Structure formats: structure tokens, C-alpha cells
Amino acid sequence: MTDVLKSYRFREEREADWRKLDLILTRAENSGVKALSDEDMATLPHLYRQAVSSLSVARSISLDQNVINYLEGLCTRAYFFVYGARTSIGERIAQFFREDWPAAVRGAVFSTVLATLFLFGGAALAFFLCLQDMDWFWTINGHNFFDMRNPDASVEDLRSTIYTTPGEHGQDQLSAFSSFLFNNNAQIALFAFALGFAFGIPTAWLLVYNGVTIGAMYAVFWDKGLGYEFTGWLLIHGVTELFAIVLAGAGGFIIGGAVAFPGRLSRLASARAAGRRAANVAMGCVVMLIIAALLEGFGRQLINSDVIRYAIAGTTLVLWLGYFYLPRARRTA
Numbered sequence: 001m002t003d004v005l006k007s008y009r010f011r012e013e014r015e016a017d018w019r020k021l022d023l024i025l026t027r028a029e030n031s032g033v034k035a036l037s038d039e040d041m042a043t044l045p046h047l048y049r050q051a052v053s054s055l056s057v058a059r060s061i062s063l064d065q066n067v068i069n070y071l072e073g074l075c076t077r078a079y080f081f082v083y084g085a086r087t088s089i090g091e092r093i094a095q096f097f098r099e100d101w102p103a104a105v106r107g108a109v110f111s112t113v114l115a116t117l118f119l120f121g122g123a124a125l126a127f128f129l130c131l132q133d134m135d136w137f138w139t140i141n142g143h144n145f146f147d148m149r150n151p152d153a154s155v156e157d158l159r160s161t162i163y164t165t166p167g168e169h170g171q172d173q174l175s176a177f178s179s180f181l182f183n184n185n186a187q188i189a190l191f192a193f194a195l196g197f198a199f200g201i202p203t204a205w206l207l208v209y210n211g212v213t214i215g216a217m218y219a220v221f222w223d224k225g226l227g228y229e230f231t232g233w234l235l236i237h238g239v240t241e242l243f244a245i246v247l248a249g250a251g252g253f254i255i256g257g258a259v260a261f262p263g264r265l266s267r268l269a270s271a272r273a274a275g276r277r278a279a280n281v282a283m284g285c286v287v288m289l290i291i292a293a294l295l296e297g298f299g300r301q302l303i304n305s306d307v308i309r310y311a312i313a314g315t316t317l318v319l320w321l322g323y324f325y326l327p328r329a330r331r332t333a
Contacts, residue, residue: 010054010057010058010061014050017047017050018051018054018070018071020043020047021044021047021048021050021051021074021078022074024036024043024047025077025078027040028081029077033081044078044081044082047078048075048078048079048082051071051074051075051078052075054071055071055072055075064263064264065263066258066261066262066264066270066273067263067265069270069273069274070265070270070272070273072273072277073272073273073276073277074273076276077276096283096284097284097287101280101281101283101284102323102324102325103280104277104280104281105247105250105324105325106324108247108250108254108278108281111249111250111251111253111254111257111281112250114250114253115192115203115207115246115247115249115250115252115253116246118204118207118208118211118249119207119208119211119242119245119246119249120211121208121211122207122208122209122211122212122215123212123214123215123218124211125211125212125215126140126211126213126214126215126216126219127216127218127222128219130151130216130219131219131222131223134219136216137150137151137216137219137220138151140212140216141213141216148161149161149217149221150220151220151223153224155224155226158220158221158224158226159226159229162221162226162230162233163304164301164304185241185244185245185289185292185293186286186289188210188248189244189248189289192206192207192245192248192249192251192252193248193251193255193278193282193285194252195252196251196252196253196254196255196256197255197256197271199256199259199260200252200253200255200256200257201256202252203249203253203256204253207245207249214234218230218234231310232306232309232313233300236295236296236299236300236303236312236313237292237293237295237296237299238292238313239313239320240288240289240291240292240295240316240320241288241292241296243288243320244285244292245285247281247282247284247285247288248282248285250278250281250282251278251279251281251282252278254274254277254278254281255271255275257274258270258271258273258274258275259271259274288320295316299312
């Protein structure tokens, strides 16, 4: 009970300054620094130092996690306006990919695991349902599904969709295909992230739906004895593409969790704080989707060796896992 009272008093004594800092930052973000008065400019560094001090104390007394997340976001925003002028755009971008993005992903392990379970759980469900009865494929994809990769296709027809002959695809066709795939996958990732505000329910549905589509297609090739070949064809780009979609979904779940369980903050304040953390997770997914589109539009169509396909897939998996999850030394000023 004593800890609860201390926590309440701590917040009550400082919350007015937090909100004042938040108001100044919001005005600067919406209208630019020129919109700030001389008083705001003079007060900003002081309020920033107070917020950093509050964050340090909040961590030491194990204050409500949502409040800590709110203060972390507040301090990050304030730091940009207090010290951001000393850093060039190039340095900020480099810092994002060097430190901010991997750190954000490492801090979202639970949401990432949850998104992975929804995506691959849907794939596993559809895979086993279709193996038991291929009518499930048509239920999932609809009877107007005209792609030749369906249960009625012969082994030879299916094989022709995962191996290409030299000269079959022109460079312009591959470029157009790559562009189409990037746009399609970017939309999936965007919706998985953006729909998180609705308690994460649409995000979960979208991940399951995409997983079901993959699982049903996988069952078709597996049933024809082409599981090994199709896996290599899929994973050469799928490791990067599915990882990006999972991270976008994780960002959606971060926001959804904050809205569903705001703690002592209002739902809006909780969602705002979570949105900044989630954005750090999801923003880099655009780069991943560009890489996946290049691998899918070019590499997957031009490389017919199963061994090379698996080697590329394994290499990309190791690189992404190492980039996100291996500990690294912090740079000091």
C-alpha cells in the first residue's frame, strides 16, 4: 500500500510538467519550432531534464509500465528538439538502422512471437485441412481462382511455376513483377500495423488470413510431391518478406495492447506512447519489403537451383536474426 501511495504522489507531483512538455512538443511537431514562444524555448530544456529525472526515478521505484513507456517517448521527442540540431539527417538515419530499429525489435519480443503464432498458425491450419480434403483449398481461395497453382494442376504444370527457362522472363517483366509484389506486400504490412488500434483484432485476422493463403498453396505442392522444391522457391524471398509482415503485425499488437490495457494513462495517451515504439519497429519493414521484392522479382525467377535457393534463404535468416537480436556495444559520445 505504501508503494502505491508513493507511486501516486510521484505522478501527481510531476504530471503537470509532463503535460506541459508534451504540449510544447506537440505544438513544435505540428507547426515547427518557429511556432514556439520565447518562454517555451527557454522552458523546454528545463522540462526535458525534469522528464529525464522522472524517468530515472520511475524505473527505480517500478512505477506503472505504461507511465514509464510514456516518459520514454516524451524524453525521446524532447531530446530531438533539444539536441537534434547537432545531428545531420544522414546521421539520424544511420543511427536508426544501427541502433534504434534493432533495439525496438528486441523490445517487442512478445508481440513478435504473437504475430508469428498467428501467421504460421493460420498456415499450419490451412495446410493440414487441405491435405485432408482439397475442397478446403477452394473454400479458402474461392471457386473463381484461376491461378494454375491449384489442386487440379498436374505435377508438370506446378513444377513449371517454380522453375523458369532462360529467356522466359524479360528484364522489363521482372521489374514490373518486382514492383507489383512490393506494392502488394507493403499494403499487407501497412494494414497489419495500422489496424492495431482496434485492440489488435484486425491485425490478428489479417495475419491469420495471409497464413491460411500460404498454407493452402503449400498443401497443393506438398500433395504433388513438390514440397521440397516449393519450399526453396518460397523461402528465397519469404524469409525477408514474412519477417517484415510479422514485425509490422507486432507493431500493430503493441498499439492494440496499449489501447486494451492503458494502465493509469488514458487510452489516447497510452496509444500515443505505444505508437511511437511501434513505429520504430515497423518503419524499417519498408526496407525489408524492398529487399524481398528484389529477391522475389529477380532472384526467385532467375535462380533455378534448389541448393542456391535454400542457401540464400538460410543466409538471409541468419543475417536478420543476427542484426536484430545479437547484442552489440553501445556507441559513446
